[in-house]
Amino acid sequence: MFSTPLCRYALAVGTALFATSGATFASSFALVETSASGLGNAYAGAAAIADDAGTVWWNPAGMTRLDAPTASLALHAITPSAKFSNGNSQPSCVAPGVCRPLGGMGADAGETAWVPATYIVLPINKSLALGLGISAPFGLKNEYESDWLGRYQAIKSDMKTININPSLAFKVNDRISLGVGISYQKIDAELTSVVNPGAVMGLAAQSGAIPAALVPSVLGTSLGVADVNATLKGNDSAYGYNLGIMLNLSPATRLGLSYRSAIAYTIKGDVTFNIPTVPATSPASGVIAQVLAALQQPGQRLASGPIRGSLKTPDSFSLSTASDLNSQLQLLADVSWTGWSNIPKLEFVRTDGTILNSVEYKWKDTWRYSLGANYKLNDKLMLRSGVAYDETPMDTLHRTPRLPDGDRTWLSIGARYLVQPNMALDFGYTHISFKDPKIDNRNDGSTAAYGSVDGTYSSNVNIFSAGLSYTFK
Numbered sequence: 001m002f003s004t005p006l007c008r009y010a011l012a013v014g015t016a017l018f019a020t021s022g023a024t025f026a027s028s029f030a031l032v033e034t035s036a037s038g039l040g041n042a043y044a045g046a047a048a049i050a051d052d053a054g055t056v057w058w059n060p061a062g063m064t065r066l067d068a069p070t071a072s073l074a075l076h077a078i079t080p081s082a083k084f085s086n087g088n089s090q091p092s093c094v095a096p097g098v099c100r101p102l103g104g105m106g107a108d109a110g111e112t113a114w115v116p117a118t119y120i121v122l123p124i125n126k127s128l129a130l131g132l133g134i135s136a137p138f139g140l141k142n143e144y145e146s147d148w149l150g151r152y153q154a155i156k157s158d159m160k161t162i163n164i165n166p167s168l169a170f171k172v173n174d175r176i177s178l179g180v181g182i183s184y185q186k187i188d189a190e191l192t193s194v195v196n197p198g199a200v201m202g203l204a205a206q207s208g209a210i211p212a213a214l215v216p217s218v219l220g221t222s223l224g225v226a227d228v229n230a231t232l233k234g235n236d237s238a239y240g241y242n243l244g245i246m247l248n249l250s251p252a253t254r255l256g257l258s259y260r261s262a263i264a265y266t267i268k269g270d271v272t273f274n275i276p277t278v279p280a281t282s283p284a285s286g287v288i289a290q291v292l293a294a295l296q297q298p299g300q301r302l303a304s305g306p307i308r309g310s311l312k313t314p315d316s317f318s319l320s321t322a323s324d325l326n327s328q329l330q331l332l333a334d335v336s337w338t339g340w341s342n343i344p345k346l347e348f349v350r351t352d353g354t355i356l357n358s359v360e361y362k363w364k365d366t367w368r369y370s371l372g373a374n375y376k377l378n379d380k381l382m383l384r385s386g387v388a389y390d391e392t393p394m395d396t397l398h399r400t401p402r403l404p405d406g407d408r409t410w411l412s413i414g415a416r417y418l419v420q421p422n423m424a425l426d427f428g429y430t431h432i433s434f435k436d437p438k439i440d441n442r443n444d445g446s447t448a449a450y451g452s453v454d455g456t457y458s459s460n461v462n463i464f465s466a467g468l469s470y471t472f473k
Helices: 004-020 060-065 197-206 212-224 283-295
Strands: 070-086 093-095 113-123 128-135 139-143 156-171 176-195 228-250 253-260 264-274 305-312 316-324 329-338 345-350 355-360 366-376 381-390 408-420 423-434 438-441 453-471
Touching: 060 113, 060 128, 060 156, 060 176, 060 228, 060 253, 093 197, 093 212, 113 139, 156 228, 176 197, 176 264, 197 212, 197 283, 212 283, 228 305
Parallel strands: none
Antiparallel strands: 070 113, 070 453, 113 128, 128 156, 139 156, 156 176, 176 228, 228 253, 228 264, 253 316, 264 305, 305 345, 316 329, 329 366, 345 355, 366 381, 381 408, 408 423, 423 453, 438 453
């Protein structure tokens, strides 16, 4: 389908993509950063502009606007900051006066992520074009200090995706083009947290596994036992599709509509519990050691072994316009909808069907609005600007430390420089500010066992992008 050099180029970038991607700076864990050329416009007009091969992602119908084989490469450096300030968080208290230390603020949980993407378009004739895109549409990467107050909910969250997207476009006539694509998407996730050994002893006492006379001393002694580190790793691959329409309303104005389907995963992997050694130096510590040993056996709560979980990514719809006011100025606009209600909860179960962990999300669908402009300063240099407002799908009670997301505002600038007639360099910068998200997460009612996280996040993101587009003429 594609020439050998183009295939090697795409596969090399795809390998790097999966190795490095993993940040979350569109709403929730979606990544908007899929092309360098659009960042300077805050991706306003992305489904209508079709000025390079990145249209494979935004609207495959736009491939009919490219009259020669074209390749685009992008690299984004995404640098977030997420700092928690305590409000009224509560420690775990399994009995009066038997409370674990609350813990600290977790430091800055944000970590820089490098997210590449690559796209290729090959026109077959004046009416037909083929394309291929490799990108990272979803990602998540943050990590708190291991002794912070929300350690029972989250310490490290790392999710990577890679999306391989072959596409086809057909030009019906001078006004209408249609596009379709198939997505093969792979996900790889690692989630860590800790388990409160005091809560484990409390449940054992309720079940009668601890003699009643020893319960007070066992609970008290458990305060000296280190938290149990828990690590969950899993992966899966699945398929989806995308559709697009490009309408030429006039020689100067285009309208683009695009839709991306949801993708349903069944994530399979393993959970590992790192159980601390408890010397049996007293009757109470001896009971703790026995209970922990029993709970590591197959089928028990702290047993390491295989797990599975269901995750359905949201579907999305975008409506974009691009209008040339004159030979120098182009105005852009976009409105996008994302179906985050596809994810009512995230639940992992063991192979015998028992629930390992279940978190209610109750997310709502969201809207994103953006406006942008391009100004052609001269034959070589074009300047870009854009603003966007992006809603969060979550509320205060269902916000999680793994996703301290809030409504956000984008301010973007960028430029395109023509090195030669068939080669362009794109640069973009975006600052994203958040409406300081509040959190009141009570561990789905298990505050006695695992405490609560109540406070406010101070968050922002800086994104730097660079890209190269080359037309093979």
